Amino acid sequence: MPEKMTAKKEKNKLFHVEKRFDMPLWQSLLIRFGFIVVALFIALLILTISYGVNPFAAVGQMFIGSFGTPKRFWDFFRDGALLLGVGLALIPSFKMKFWNLGGNGQIIVGALVSAILMIDLGGKLPDAVVLLIMIPSSILAGAVWAAIPAIFKALFNTNESLFTLMMNYVSVGLVNAFIMFKYPIGSHIIPRLNNANFPTLFNDSLLIILIVLVLLAFMVYYLKFSKHGYELSVVGESMNTARYVGINVKKVIIRTIVVSGAICGFIGCLLASGVDFTVMPTTGNNMGFTAIIAVWLAKFNPIITAATSFFIVFITRGMTKVQSDNNIMNDATPNLVIGLIYFFIIGCEFFIEYKLLINKGGKEMKITEFIKSLFTSKVDKVKLPPATEGVEEEEVK
Amino acid sequence: MKKQLLALTAMLAIAGLASCTGNTEKMKVGLLTLHGEDSTYDKNFIDAFKAACDAKGVDGKVQTGVDEGAACTTAADNMVDDGAKLIFADSFGHEEYLLKSAEKAANVQFCHATGNQAHTAKQANFHDAFASIYEGRYLAGVAAGMKLQEMITADASTSKKIGYVGAFPYAEVISGFTSYYLGVKSIVSDVTMEVRYTNSWYDETAERTAANALIDGGCSIISQHADSWGAPTACEAKNVPNISYNGSTESQCPNTFVISSKINWQPYFEMCIDAVKEGKSIDTDWTGTIATESVQITELGKKAPAAGTQAKLDEVKAKLKSGEIKVFDCSTFTVNNAKADTSDFSKASYITMDADGHLTGYLADVDFDKAYTGDTEAIKTEGGKTYFAESEKRSAPYFDIIIDGISIA
Numbered sequence: 001m002p003e004k005m006t007a008k009k010e011k012n013k014l015f016h017v018e019k020r021f022d023m024p025l026w027q028s029l030l031i032r033f034g035f036i037v038v039a040l041f042i043a044l045l046i047l048t049i050s051y052g053v054n055p056f057a058a059v060g061q062m063f064i065g066s067f068g069t070p071k072r073f074w075d076f077f078r079d080g081a082l083l084l085g086v087g088l089a090l091i092p093s094f095k096m097k098f099w100n101l102g103g104n105g106q107i108i109v110g111a112l113v114s115a116i117l118m119i120d121l122g123g124k125l126p127d128a129v130v131l132l133i134m135i136p137s138s139i140l141a142g143a144v145w146a147a148i149p150a151i152f153k154a155l156f157n158t159n160e161s162l163f164t165l166m167m168n169y170v171s172v173g174l175v176n177a178f179i180m181f182k183y184p185i186g187s188h189i190i191p192r193l194n195n196a197n198f199p200t201l202f203n204d205s206l207l208i209i210l211i212v213l214v215l216l217a218f219m220v221y222y223l224k225f226s227k228h229g230y231e232l233s234v235v236g237e238s239m240n241t242a243r244y245v246g247i248n249v250k251k252v253i254i255r256t257i258v259v260s261g262a263i264c265g266f267i268g269c270l271l272a273s274g275v276d277f278t279v280m281p282t283t284g285n286n287m288g289f290t291a292i293i294a295v296w297l298a299k300f301n302p303i304i305t306a307a308t309s310f311f312i313v314f315i316t317r318g319m320t321k322v323q324s325d326n327n328i329m330n331d332a333t334p335n336l337v338i339g340l341i342y343f344f345i346i347g348c349e350f351f352i353e354y355k356l357l358i359n360k361g362g363k364e365m366k367i368t369e370f371i372k373s374l375f376t377s378k379v380d381k382v383k384l385p386p387a388t389e390g391v392e393e394e395e396v397k
Numbered sequence: 398m399k400k401q402l403l404a405l406t407a408m409l410a411i412a413g414l415a416s417c418t419g420n421t422e423k424m425k426v427g428l429l430t431l432h433g434e435d436s437t438y439d440k441n442f443i444d445a446f447k448a449a450c451d452a453k454g455v456d457g458k459v460q461t462g463v464d465e466g467a468a469c470t471t472a473a474d475n476m477v478d479d480g481a482k483l484i485f486a487d488s489f490g491h492e493e494y495l496l497k498s499a500e501k502a503a504n505v506q507f508c509h510a511t512g513n514q515a516h517t518a519k520q521a522n523f524h525d526a527f528a529s530i531y532e533g534r535y536l537a538g539v540a541a542g543m544k545l546q547e548m549i550t551a552d553a554s555t556s557k558k559i560g561y562v563g564a565f566p567y568a569e570v571i572s573g574f575t576s577y578y579l580g581v582k583s584i585v586s587d588v589t590m591e592v593r594y595t596n597s598w599y600d601e602t603a604e605r606t607a608a609n610a611l612i613d614g615g616c617s618i619i620s621q622h623a624d625s626w627g628a629p630t631a632c633e634a635k636n637v638p639n640i641s642y643n644g645s646t647e648s649q650c651p652n653t654f655v656i657s658s659k660i661n662w663q664p665y666f667e668m669c670i671d672a673v674k675e676g677k678s679i680d681t682d683w684t685g686t687i688a689t690e691s692v693q694i695t696e697l698g699k700k701a702p703a704a705g706t707q708a709k710l711d712e713v714k715a716k717l718k719s720g721e722i723k724v725f726d727c728s729t730f731t732v733n734n735a736k737a738d739t740s741d742f743s744k745a746s747y748i749t750m751d752a753d754g755h756l757t758g759y760l761a762d763v764d765f766d767k768a769y770t771g772d773t774e775a776i777k778t779e780g781g782k783t784y785f786a787e788s789e790k791r792s793a794p795y796f797d798i799i800i801d802g803i804s805i806a
Contacts (some may be wrong), residue, residue, distance in 0.1 A: 069478040075471060180596070185742055185769060187565040188596055189465050192497070201442040219803040276467045324460040329443050330433035 016357040016364055028352045032297075032345065036311075037345030042150055043337040053326045065321025066314050076317055078205035078367045080310040081212035082267060082275070086284075086291035087298070088212075088219045089263035089306040092256045093146075095223065095300050098153065102146060102164030103288025106140070106169035106261045107329040108279070109145045110138035110268025112175055113278035115193065118272070119182070122195025130196035142265015143258045145171065145182075150257035154250040168288070172281045198274030208270055215263065219302045232256045264288070293342055297349075315341055423456040424483075426670060427476035429469060429495075431488035433461040436599050437643040438624035442510070442662055449666035453674075465490025473498035477505050483673045485510065487665065489569065492525075499523040506679055510662065511569060513765045513793040515681050526665050527792035528685035530651055531576035532717050533658030533692040535724045538580020539713050540656040540697065540706050541618050541640045545585050547703035548617060548638075557585060560611030561592045562604055562621035562628045566805070567769075568762070570594075572787060572794035573622045576724050577640070578803055581618075583713075583729070591616060593806045601625040610806070612637050618655075629654070638701050645695045648724065654698035656706075660685065661693045682792040687718055725785035727756040727776065731801045744798055747771035754801065759785065761795040769797070793795045 044055040066076045084334040086103050117134045125133075133339035149163035201207040223229040231252045235242045242249050267287075272279050295368050319334035328334070356371055357364040360373060416515065428446045430439040443459055458481070463472045469491045476484050477498065483506045486495045490553030492512035499507040499520050508524045509515070515525035541559065548555045559581060563570040578590045591611060595603040604627025608619050612635050620640035621628035626649060632639035633650040640649075641657035653746030665685055672679045685691020697706055716722040730755030735743050749758035777786040787796050799805060 069475070071471075071474055176596075183767075184566075186567045187465075187489045187598070191494050191767065192467075225755055278466055280464070280466055282464065315398060320460070324458050327447075327457075327459055329440075329459060330435060332433070332435075 010063070014359055016193060016359060018355040018357060019190040020353060020355045023352060031348055031352055034368055035344045035348035036341070039341045042341050042344075046340075047322070047326070047333070047337065048326075051327075051328055053322065058322050058326070061321045061325050062315070062318025065318040068321075072317070074203055074205040076273070076310075076313060077209050079317070080306075080313040081205075081209045082270065083287055083291055083294060083313055084306050085212045085215055085267045085270075086264060086287045087294045087309055088215055088302055089260045090268065090291055090295050091219060091300050091302055091305065092223065092229075092232055093260040094295055096232040096253065096256050098150070098253060098257060099161040100146065100260055101161050101289070101292070102149065102163050102167045102259065102261075103291055104266050104284055104286060105164070105168035106142040106145045106264030106270065107268040107284040107288055108168075108171040108281075110142040110265030111272035111276075111279045111283045112171070112178060112268070113141040113265075114138045114269045114272035115190065116178070118193040118196045119190070122193060125195045130164075131198070131273070134196065134273065135266070138265045138269035139262045140265070142268060143262040146257045146261020146264070147254060150254045153257075175279055175281045175283070178279075190279045190280075193273075194277070196273065197277060198270060202276075202388045203275070208274055210268070216302055216306060223302065227256065228252075228259075293346070297345060400540040402774065423454065423460065424670070424674060425456045425476075425481040426450060427473075427479075427481040427484040428457065428459045429463040429472050429476075429484065429486040429491065430461045431463060431465065431491070432599050432624070436466065436624040437626070437646070438598065439487060439640075441643045441659055442485075445662035446666055449663045449670060452663075453667055453670045455670055463488075463491070465494070467494060469494035470497045473507070474501065475660070477502045481505065483508070483669055485669075487511075496520060496523055499665065506669065506673055506778045508665075508679065511793055513791060513795075516791050517764050524669075524679045524681055524683065525792050526680075526685070527788060528660040528665075528689075528710050529687070529788050529792065530660050530692055531572055531659065531787055531794065531796075532726050533660070533686055533694055534573050534576040535580040535583075535717070536694050536713060537620070537640045537642075537656050537658040538582075538701060538709055539584060539710060540580075540694075541577070541620065541638070542581040542584025543703040543706045543709055544590070544638050544655055545581065545588065545618055547586070556617045558614075558616050559588060559590050559618045559620070560608070560614070560616030561590055562607045562611070562619065562623055563592050563594050564598050564623045565596060566594055568794045568797040570622050571799065573642075573794035574620075575730075575796060575798075575800055575803065577620055577788075578800075579680040579729055580726060581803065584709075588802070590803045591806055592803060595623055597623070599624045601627040604628045605631045609635070610634060612691040613806075641695075645698075647698050651698070651700060655701045656697050657695045659693050659695065661691050664689050666690050684788045684792040687714065720780070723782055723784035725787055725796060727783045727785065729756075732756055732798055734801050735798045738799075744767070744771070748798065755783075756785065756798075757783065759798065761790070762797070763790045763795050790791050 019383065044058055047053040047058060049056050065072065067073050075313055090100055090103055114134050117130060119136060121130045145167060149160050149167060152163060153160045179190060185192060199207060216364040232246050234247060235249055235252050239249055271283055276283060290312060294305050294308040297308045315338055323334045356367055358367065358370040360370060428442065430442055432439045433441045433629060434783040445455055446459065460472050463469050465488055467577055469486060473484055473495055485508045487510050489511045492509050494506050495509050496514065496518055503522055506522050508526060509541050512525040512527055515523050521539055540777055561574045562641050563574055581588050591614065593607040593611060595607055597603060604621065604623045604625050608631035610626040611619055618629060618638045618640065619632050620687055622642055625649055629646040629650045632653045637653060638655050639650060639653045643659050643756050645654065645657050647654040665683060669679050713722060732750055733750055736748050736750055738745050747760040748756065751757050756776055758774060758776050761773050761775035762769045763773035774788050775786050777784060787794055
């Protein structure tokens with residue numbers, strides 16, 4: 001008896017989910033774009049209801065916040081480039097299915113090493129010499145910070161997500177300890193470091209943007225055309241296959257993560273010496289986590305990661321402007337809106353990966369068909385005498 | 398229905414355009430705050446800023462969540478680009494980064510609260526401001542002393558130790574807790590105080606933990622100089638009287654709130670707005686006082702304060718105004734421990750004292766440097782009273798001696 005009932009239930013399920021294999025790119029892009037528009041609409045609705053924000057003005061403010069003045073324009077591209085840089089660092093490890101959640105920590109140790117060298121060598125040695133020591137040191141620091149969990153993963157198969165995550169906290173602790181040691185009194189802020197700053201080209205942003213573009217080209221080559229890139233994707237697909245074809249899995253894991261950490265360390269160096277001119281426990285502003293969203297949305301494709309990174313920076317900077325223009329006095333509201341937009345973008349992946357079928361009277365149909373059927377059925381049921389259209393409409397309601 | 402929607406859309410669009418082109422004539426003024434309204438410290442600034450902008454009919458914009466780093470320069474630069482003529486920043490760590498913006502925008506005035514570098518930076522459009530909040534802290538201390546005395550009278554075994562949660566170990570915080578302690582000491586002469594630092598301006602967990610540790614360590618009354626609700630709510634939970642800062646915390650702590658001192662920034666904001674409007678210069682260092690309404694104490698709590706506190710406060714306040722009471726009157730405290738201190742950051746070499754341990758001279762770090770070197774004599778004798786001249790040489794506090802009776806955990 002109960003078996004029969006479950007069987008009956010199965011049959012009458014309202015929704016049925018099916019994996020998609022055939023969605024063309026333009027359609028998936030259209031779905032993403034549609035969801036972004038819907039998310040923005042809901043976000044602005046929340047702002048309008050709770051703060052009386054004019055939604056049309058807010059859209060304008062978002063664009064002004066990112067591109068409104070030359071400074072904002074360059075800052076936008078610099079921040080986007082930095083986020084892209086972190087994304088590029090994460091891609092190889094993610095492709096290998098090594099979930100590197102420690103980007104933040106790797107950035108912070110890179111920045112910390114840079115800051116220490118700026119403090120201790122800056123002014124004593126020529127800036128160019130300090131920079132030449134600083135860049136490889138930061139890269140090394142980031143690489144070591146990533147290699148520790150990678151070695152444990154390769155040798156003892158420890159969980160890399162937790163390990164890399166915890167390394168973030170250790171790095172923040174190191175920064176705090178350094179500041180307490182070096183600046184024990186005052187409000188524990190390192191004064192702006194004016195020696196050995198990263199060189200600039202035309203303005204503060206252009207050189208950083210160009211460097212990240214070079215990094216992007218390198219990463220495209222590394223993943224697509226180099227032997228390393230091939231090996232890491234095989235390890236990501238299946239470790240056993242990799243072993244079978246003679247790939248040294250342990251070596252590939254450690255090597256790939258070292259590349260990942262090295263890039264993060266370098267971004268840390270750029271932040272400390274070219275953007276912030278200091279190191280703080282909040283250095284990197286959680287880019288190690290934000291970049292995960294950028295990379296995930298881009299399906300680990302470096303070029304699409306550029307687009308997603310710039311989009312994320314656009315909404316972040318845009319919301320900052322909306323917040324100040326509308327006198328929203330807390331940081332929670334813009335974060336809520338940004339979170340909502342992320343939620344929608346991530347949520348829409350479901351509709352790209354899967355087909356949702358709706359059961360109507362024992363017949364399964366696609367959403368579009370279902371909506372169509374709603375309208376057609378109306379006409380079917382109600383036979384409208386042509387003269388009393390308005391009245392009939394009332395009845396239907 | 399469709400037509401109505403279209404009409405609504407059109408109306409909103411027009412409203413949007415109107416709001417873009419509307420108030421072009423109003424002067425634009427900006428405020429950068431470290432945190433948002435959830436922080437009692439920043440809320441105090443935001444409220445005063447809104448009130449001042451409304452009173453003066455200027456267009457005020459606030460940017461919250463501005464980090465004490467390059468983000469502050471960026472935020473200030475953006476405000477300049479948006480046409481602001483006057484920009485305020487509210488956190489100690491903003492100063493250096495605000496100064497960078499000031500160097501780039503000579504026709505915009507930059508005013509920094511709590512900073513100490515304006516008088517040495519010599520940047521004509523950069524100004525520091527503070528208030529003689531030590532007088533407010535002293536008054537709050539008097540209210541705490543009255544409460545402690547009441548507790549001792551009711552139960553002779555009451556601990557004469559009080560506790561203080563401070564943010565960072567430097568002059569602004571030390572000057573604050575010393576003046577508070579001296580206020581308590583003026584009522585209960587043998588009181589001692591333990592201070593715990595959280596090393597953050599806003600860390601609710603750390604502030605709550607520190608307050609609880611002080612309470613568990615036998616402190617009878619708690620006060621704080623940190624910006625979250627951590628310490629006041631910890632006191633409410635354990636029913637320990639609390640002396641607050643930045644404004645009343647009675648709404649969430651009705652049983653334990655005694656009084657709060659705060660700086661009212663509105664007079665300064667209004668003065669600066671007027672100055673910019675009329676093209677006048679703003680003081681490099683400006684110190685608000687009780688007389689300028691900049692230093693305020695809130696109304697007493699309804700339940701916790703001792704009887705007769707209001708009358709006592711009125712009396713002391715009048716004497717502070719007339720100069721009959723000096724908060725840092727050297728005859729009221731001794732510095733034996735500080736003179737005997739041999740640690741790395743000892744102030745002993747800057748201290749001269751008499752045989753009883755009372756200060757007779759002190760070189761304070763007025764011209765800010767990273768090593769906190771003493772450079773300016775801060776002890777003054779006036780009308781027969783020898784006192785530490787706080788906030789007279791520059792607006793930000795420079796009293797940084799740990800006096801006898803206060804211990805750092």
